[in-house]
Amino acid sequence: MIDEHSFSRRVPSGDTLERRVCNTCGFVDYENPKIVVGSVVRVGERILLCRRAIEPSRGLWTLPAGFMELHETAEEGARREAMEEACAAIRITGLLAVYSIPRISQVQLIHIAQLEGDAFAAGPESLEVRLFDWEEIPWGELAFPSVHWALRHRREVWDRTSCAPFSNPPGDLGDTLPR
Incomplete structure (x- = not known):
């Protein structure tokens, strides 16, 4: 042809x-930029993280997140990603942040969420899924700058189920991991 x-x-x-x-x-x-949807899932005083089974950043920890699909809302996409990566049903309560990563043409919509029930497990894109107390978060093994940002932003509004959305830290476009 x-x-x-x-x-x-x-x-x-x-x-x-x-x-x-x-x-x-x-x-x-x-x-156009790709839209990533995800969530910081809180379970009591702990946060749900997934160890990546795929590139980029295979073996490092991340939030349940991924590319939004056609014909779904941002919230539906975040719930789908939590199910795909962590076999976790979640309840979204608000939008935590909107991050812009121009280097890779991404806009990331990260939600505040809670685990529904107590079931979670590694999905096909995760090697492992765990709950971390704040002090246990493996900061040096986080996959992306926006994971650092989202965790810190969530901590700022720890006792809230919604907030005005955060954005990138001033001057930070996600080019390097925080130290």
Whole structure:
């Protein structure tokens, strides 16, 4: 089959940025950031973390989170990710943070959640899932800068089930892990 469409990079009429545009029909192939949805799941005084079984950052700890799917809400996506990664049913009570990671073209929506029931286990993308007391969190083994941010932001509003959403720490775009 011969592809009738070829694309070139140019600024479409009425736009200000260079885009991929079909030379045949003028279709603009917009490239937009990926949306990640997840949650800081609190169980009593502990936090649920997953040890990653996949790259990037295989073997390091993270929150249950992942890419949002088409036709789902952010909350549905966060609940789905908790089930996929931690076999955990969660109840979302609020939006904790919106983080922007321009280096990898991501926007992350991280929720405040509680475990429903007491069941959780490693899903296919996790090597292990555990509950951590605040003092036990393996800070040096966290997978991504936004995991550090979300945990610290959750701690700031520990006794609340909702809050005004946090954002990236001032000047931090997630390029390096906190020390």
